Amino acid sequence: MSYSALTHHFEQQHHLQHLGAICGWDQATMMPSGGNQARAEAMSALAVLSHQQLQDPKLADWFASANQASLASDQKVSLAEMHRQWRDATMLPSDLVGALSLAGSRCEHAWRSLRPANDWAGFLPLFAEVLNLSRQVAAARADVLGLSRYDSLLEQFEPGMRSATLDSVFNGVKQWLPALIKEVQDKQGSEIVLQPQGPFAIEQQRALGLDVMALLGFDFNHGRLDVSVHPFCGGVSEDVRLTTRYDEHDVAQALMGVIHETGHARYEQGLPAQWRKLPVGQARSMGVHESQSLFFEMQLARHPAFIAQLSPLLERHFGTQPAFAPDNLAKLYTRVKPGFIRVDADEVTYPAHIMLRYEIERDLIEGKLEAKDLPERWDQLMQRYLGLSTQGNYKDGCMQDIHWTDGSFGYFPSYTLGAMYAAQQASAMQQQQGSLEQLIEQQLPSIFDWLQHNIWQHASLLDTDTLIEQACGQPLNESAFKQHLQQRYLG
Amino acid sequence: MSYSALTHHFEQQHHLQHLGAICGWDQATMMPSGGNQARAEAMSALAVLSHQQLQDPKLADWFASANQASLASDQKVSLAEMHRQWRDATMLPSDLVGALSLAGSRCEHAWRSLRPANDWAGFLPLFAEVLNLSRQVAAARADVLGLSRYDSLLEQFEPGMRSATLDSVFNGVKQWLPALIKEVQDKQGSEIVLQPQGPFAIEQQRALGLDVMALLGFDFNHGRLDVSVHPFCGGVSEDVRLTTRYDEHDVAQALMGVIHETGHARYEQGLPAQWRKLPVGQARSMGVHESQSLFFEMQLARHPAFIAQLSPLLERHFGTQPAFAPDNLAKLYTRVKPGFIRVDADEVTYPAHIMLRYEIERDLIEGKLEAKDLPERWDQLMQRYLGLSTQGNYKDGCMQDIHWTDGSFGYFPSYTLGAMYAAQQASAMQQQQGSLEQLIEQQLPSIFDWLQHNIWQHASLLDTDTLIEQACGQPLNESAFKQHLQQRYLG
Ligand SMILES: [Zn+2]
Ligand SMILES: [Zn+2]
Numbered sequence: 001m002s003y004s005a006l007t008h009h010f011e012q013q014h015h016l017q018h019l020g021a022i023c024g025w026d027q028a029t030m031m032p033s034g035g036n037q038a039r040a041e042a043m044s045a046l047a048v049l050s051h052q053q054l055q056d057p058k059l060a061d062w063f064a065s066a067n068q069a070s071l072a073s074d075q076k077v078s079l080a081e082m083h084r085q086w087r088d089a090t091m092l093p094s095d096l097v098g099a100l101s102l103a104g105s106r107c108e109h110a111w112r113s114l115r116p117a118n119d120w121a122g123f124l125p126l127f128a129e130v131l132n133l134s135r136q137v138a139a140a141r142a143d144v145l146g147l148s149r150y151d152s153l154l155e156q157f158e159p160g161m162r163s164a165t166l167d168s169v170f171n172g173v174k175q176w177l178p179a180l181i182k183e184v185q186d187k188q189g190s191e192i193v194l195q196p197q198g199p200f201a202i203e204q205q206r207a208l209g210l211d212v213m214a215l216l217g218f219d220f221n222h223g224r225l226d227v228s229v230h231p232f233c234g235g236v237s238e239d240v241r242l243t244t245r246y247d248e249h250d251v252a253q254a255l256m257g258v259i260h261e262t263g264h265a266r267y268e269q270g271l272p273a274q275w276r277k278l279p280v281g282q283a284r285s286m287g288v289h290e291s292q293s294l295f296f297e298m299q300l301a302r303h304p305a306f307i308a309q310l311s312p313l314l315e316r317h318f319g320t321q322p323a324f325a326p327d328n329l330a331k332l333y334t335r336v337k338p339g340f341i342r343v344d345a346d347e348v349t350y351p352a353h354i355m356l357r358y359e360i361e362r363d364l365i366e367g368k369l370e371a372k373d374l375p376e377r378w379d380q381l382m383q384r385y386l387g388l389s390t391q392g393n394y395k396d397g398c399m400q401d402i403h404w405t406d407g408s409f410g411y412f413p414s415y416t417l418g419a420m421y422a423a424q425q426a427s428a429m430q431q432q433q434g435s436l437e438q439l440i441e442q443q444l445p446s447i448f449d450w451l452q453h454n455i456w457q458h459a460s461l462l463d464t465d466t467l468i469e470q471a472c473g474q475p476l477n478e479s480a481f482k483q484h485l486q487q488r489y490l491g
Numbered sequence: 492m493s494y495s496a497l498t499h500h501f502e503q504q505h506h507l508q509h510l511g512a513i514c515g516w517d518q519a520t521m522m523p524s525g526g527n528q529a530r531a532e533a534m535s536a537l538a539v540l541s542h543q544q545l546q547d548p549k550l551a552d553w554f555a556s557a558n559q560a561s562l563a564s565d566q567k568v569s570l571a572e573m574h575r576q577w578r579d580a581t582m583l584p585s586d587l588v589g590a591l592s593l594a595g596s597r598c599e600h601a602w603r604s605l606r607p608a609n610d611w612a613g614f615l616p617l618f619a620e621v622l623n624l625s626r627q628v629a630a631a632r633a634d635v636l637g638l639s640r641y642d643s644l645l646e647q648f649e650p651g652m653r654s655a656t657l658d659s660v661f662n663g664v665k666q667w668l669p670a671l672i673k674e675v676q677d678k679q680g681s682e683i684v685l686q687p688q689g690p691f692a693i694e695q696q697r698a699l700g701l702d703v704m705a706l707l708g709f710d711f712n713h714g715r716l717d718v719s720v721h722p723f724c725g726g727v728s729e730d731v732r733l734t735t736r737y738d739e740h741d742v743a744q745a746l747m748g749v750i751h752e753t754g755h756a757r758y759e760q761g762l763p764a765q766w767r768k769l770p771v772g773q774a775r776s777m778g779v780h781e782s783q784s785l786f787f788e789m790q791l792a793r794h795p796a797f798i799a800q801l802s803p804l805l806e807r808h809f810g811t812q813p814a815f816a817p818d819n820l821a822k823l824y825t826r827v828k829p830g831f832i833r834v835d836a837d838e839v840t841y842p843a844h845i846m847l848r849y850e851i852e853r854d855l856i857e858g859k860l861e862a863k864d865l866p867e868r869w870d871q872l873m874q875r876y877l878g879l880s881t882q883g884n885y886k887d888g889c890m891q892d893i894h895w896t897d898g899s900f901g902y903f904p905s906y907t908l909g910a911m912y913a914a915q916q917a918s919a920m921q922q923q924q925g926s927l928e929q930l931i932e933q934q935l936p937s938i939f940d941w942l943q944h945n946i947w948q949h950a951s952l953l954d955t956d957t958l959i960e961q962a963c964g965q966p967l968n969e970s971a972f973k974q975h976l977q978q979r980y981l982g
Contacts, residue, residue, distance in 0.1 A: 012536055012540070015532060015533040015535075015536035015537065016533075016536070016537070016540075018529060018530070018533040019510045019511065019514050019533050019534075019537060020510065022513070022514050022517055022530075023510050023513050023514065026513055026517060030521070030715065031730060032711060032712050032713060032714060032715055032730060033712060034710070034712035034713040034729060034730065035713060035714075035726075035727070035729050035730030037729065038509060038727055038728075038729035038730065038767075039509070039513075039729075039730070041506060042506040042507075042509040042510050043510075045503055045506035045507070046506065046507070046510060049503070049507075219525070220523060221523050221524060221525035222523060222525040222526060223523060223526075224521065224523055235526075236526075236529055237529075238525060238526050238528065238529035238530075239522060239523060239525065239526030239529065239530065276529075
């Protein structure tokens with residue numbers, strides 16, 4: 001009775017979120033700029049309404065009584081996931097939520113011009129206020145959840161993940177990553193790599209993207225591809241809206257971007273139909289989501305066997321040129337070079353960017369590092385992990401990412417968790433079904449079937465540890481990722 | 492205090508309607524078909540929520556107390572419009588609303604296959620049920636509003652309009668229309684008219700449409716043009732979403748369609764900014780809305796001086812051909828021929844289609860005509876007004892329109908009210924500012940300025956009678972429309 005009432009309530013929430021997701025997609029892809037003010041107000045009204053509905057005092061009673069009810073095991077999990085969403089939405093005083101939202105949008109807005117101006121002094125007070133309020137949020141969440149402050153934020157994006165686990169995994173990575181980067185660079189130093197010669201017409205890039213999405217099994221009856229400044233995968237499971245951006249001089253950016261987002265999209269399209277309107281039917285975590293996009297973009301799309309299929313597609317749309325030869329594309333798509341910018345980083349150096357951010361944000365939230373000391377710590381860690389100095393270079397250093405400007409502390413680890421989960425999945429898949437090379441060449445769909453069976457269909461019905469152990473035979477660890485990098489880059 | 496509370500409440504409603512309008516547009520233009528089920532559920536949840544919010548018992552108290560408050564005159568009008576919306580949403584028992592909605596969608600859905608099959612017998616029971624429930628709605632509304640049953644439905648689309656007024660205006664039209672149609676046909680019988688030779692590439696038709704929208708002052712910073720099966724003008728005032736459909740063999744259809752919808756769109760874009768989130772800031776009525784689209788499509792776009800500007804645009808996009816000569820286009824766009832189908836009718840015969848539907852739907856609702864007798868009455872009136880028989884031809888007769896299938900009785904008069912208001916506006920504009928010919932040739936924007944000043948900026952701040960009298964110097968009447976037709980078609 002109260003379980004059905006809760007289910008109905010959260011389904012109604014889902015319908016509103018559906019409208020918000022489509023309007024958010026529209027805002028990024030279709031809306032003329034003059035519509036922005038009215039849209040922002042409408043979206044904000046929806047967020048307020050959604051939050052109000054979660055605050056409904058009836059819910060506390062329903063949860064209390066549903067917890068006593070006799071429920072099937074999947075209903076119990078569904079109840080727990082509804083409770084988690086409700087708890088997250090109601091555990092904070094609303095004036096704190098409002099203050100962080102305000103400070104966050106102020107800081108983010110200013111960041112858009114302060115970053116290109118390399119203006120750390122202008123950024124610092126705004127950032128310090130976001131940090132201050134984020135620490136209060138962390139403290140309040142930590143009290144309720146019985147977690148450390150940083151873990152209480154991590155819990156928002158990676159339910160069940162703790163910094164103790166991250167420390168142990170990242171400490172492992174630190175043992176071998178710097179040496180590996182150096183070895184790979186030494187090996188690649190003598191390689192000759194041809195750059196594809198553009199321009200590459202945008203209409204043709206789009207056609208190529210659609211071909212690759214079809215190859216990857218994207219269901220065009222339940223989704224579409226469009227353009228936005230910041231690519232994303234949005235919409236709803238039944239209607240996944242994927243975006244990319246095109247650069248006439250660089251065909252790889254949109255191509256790899258589309259492949260990445262198609263990984264996110266297939267996870268969404270593969271979520272189980274009967275749970276789609278409820279929290280338990282949503283993707284498990286940011287890290288698991290990223291494991292799917294990185295499986296597609298890194299494990300699959302940069303595999304020589306897959307590149308052998310990309311090569312003729314490139315030639316079909318842009319004609320033949322030496323740079324499109326599979327061997328050359330394989331070298332091109334696996335170049336390793338330490339750089340300042342996370343979003344431009346290759347597969348090998350990427351984890352260094354994440355470990356640096358993880359250590360810094362953990363210390364910022366736990367009160368062991370102050371906002372003013374951020375640039376110095378950033379420079380130290382960049383030197384240590386990637387051998388680069390960012391002294392005085394704030395815009396390519398600690399001011400490069402949007403995440404901290406609006407208080408999204410605890411998000412960064414998801415990227416590298418995704419890379420590790422993806423490597424574990426690829427390894428398990430190969431043990432069970434044969435080499436990726438064979439699968440790609442002979443039965444590409446069986447790869448997606450494995451992911452559907454082991455990841456997508458479970459939505460949030462399993463916790464992350466169980467999901468990964470059940471799929472891969474092992475809990476989270478860095479060894480499959482290490483093996484993958486060694487084999488691909490030094491093998 | 493209670494006035495502000497109401498204002499806030501209706502602004503929140505408006506924000507939700509904004510999201511619904513954009514998602515409705517998306518559903519018709521962008522959404523892959525597999526997304527339809529989930530979207531329909533989300534839209535329906537929004538409608539229920541919106542309706543629930545209007546049912547909030549606080550509102551009755553707020554209205555009672557706001558009616559006692561001392562308010563500025565525009566606030567009083569705003570209050571009255573909020574009250575009208577609230578009254579419309581709350582005066583009916585919700586089981587009746589639900590029953591009509593269900594019967595309506597069942598009938599409409601079946602109609603989509605029964606109409607092409609010419610299956611009146613299959614349609615009749617479904618239609619009879621919709622009529623039965625619509626009569627109950629009319630009776631309930633009539634009780635509350637102190638109106639006749641049909642007038643109580645008319646009031647939904649044309650606040651203040653009564654069938655007594657319609658009778659008097661339509662009786663006037665009946666005096667001269669049949670003879671006029673005959674005269675025009677006699678005159679046009681000897682004309683030689685060239686048909687443009689296609690095909691007309693869709694990309695070029697779209698470019699032509701955008702050119703014409705720009706010529707008509709459409710603000711592309713607050714709107715856009717897309718494709719849908721059934722063209723419409725949607726979105727919100729700040730972001731107007733206009734659609735059309737293209738036929739490779741007929742350039743006029745999309746061209747005139749875009750011009751028509753641009754008339755709707757400029758009304759929306761011209762609504763006063765400070766009232767946009769409230770009922771009083773919305774378009775006055777369906778008839779006034781249609782007066783703007785018909786002003787653009789009929790008064791303006793079929794005027795020889797405007798056709799002289801369309802001709803070079805057609806040539807720019809499709810090359811020169813004899814049919815694009817202004818004289819030929821003018822003849823082509825003003826051909827008159829009685830036909831079965833309302834949506835294909837020309838400007839002269841269109842009112843006959845409307846008067847027929849008005850008389851029938853009024854008698855259906857007032858209980859003077861039964862569903863089973865509809866085809867016979869239809870045939871009688873088609874013979875009387877247009878000299879055509881629809882005996883046994885249901886699909887091109889009484890089954891041709893969607894309106895009655897979902898219970899939208901009372902809507903049809905808006906089309907011809909729009910044509911009359913448009914003619915009155917054109918006449919008044921010419922008396923005040925010089926001939927349309929001069930205005931089109933020398934100062935097209937002054938035409939839009941007149942409409943902005945006299946119609947758009949008033950939104951629902953004036954009742955329709957006051958709006959029209961203030962703009963045109965006269966209340967609704969058929970003489971300007973008659974003069975317009977005589978001058979254009981016989982002059
Ligand atoms: Zn991603
Ligand atoms: Zn219209």
